[in-house]
Amino acid sequence: NAGVMQNPRHLVRRRGQEARLRCSPMKGHSHVYWYRQLPEEGLKFMVYLQKENIIDESGMPKERFSAEFPKEGPSILRIQQVVRGDSAAYFCASSDRQGYSPLHFGNGTRLTVT
Amino acid sequence: AQSVTQLGSHVSVSEGALVLLRCNYSSSVPPYLFWYVQYPNQGLQLLLKYTTGATLVKGINGFEAEFKKSETSFHLTKPSAHMSDAAEYFCAVSEETGGKLIFGQGTELSVKP
Secondary structure, three states: OOOOEEEOOEEEEOOOOOEEEEEEOOOOOOEEEEEEEOOOOOEEEEEEEEOOEEEEOOOOOOOOEEEEOOOOOOEEEEEOOOOHHHOEEEEEEEEOOOOOOOOEEOOOEEEEEO | OOEEEEEOOEEEEEOOOOEEEEEEEEOOOOOEEEEEEEOOOOOEEEEEEEOOOOOEEEOHHHOEEEEEOOOOEEEEEEOOOOHHHOEEEEEEEEOOOOOOOEEOOOEEEEEEO
């Protein structure tokens, strides 16, 4: 049973370019969460999505960041016009929200903005 | 609003010694509490969780944690540290099962031979 799959593992972008991060949840999971981990910091919640819906985006920066989880295909976190401060590890987690199931995390995408 | 505080960003122990990683939480409702471990360049792996019932929770790799409501704490312990335990440990709280997690800032555990 494959876990949460994130790609790419490493992504390098120049300032001003766009970054697209993909996340395929565990089989049977329809709830996806995105977190950002800055160097020497913990994980900060960004957004929670269900299929075709954004449920909670209280942690998303107001500009340049967007997320989607279409009916078919992976969830996408999109960062437009990247800046150096966007350099971080971005983690995706999924859940089926059944019973006491915890979040299952992917291995992350490490974004470096040059 | 929920929050988590992990006391000590770096903890160093000798191999075979007791491991104690501290976590205090704030929550307006009965919390669900979690400990995750992160090895370098990897994602987070669940160590253990408290939802309801017994307050002493046993997890993987010999770790356990005790939920103390009166102290709003959920400290992580292991009787005898192994070199392979060196990693970053995160405490997290949620108001609902399978819901959004709020993480502490993490504690990096070093194990000396």
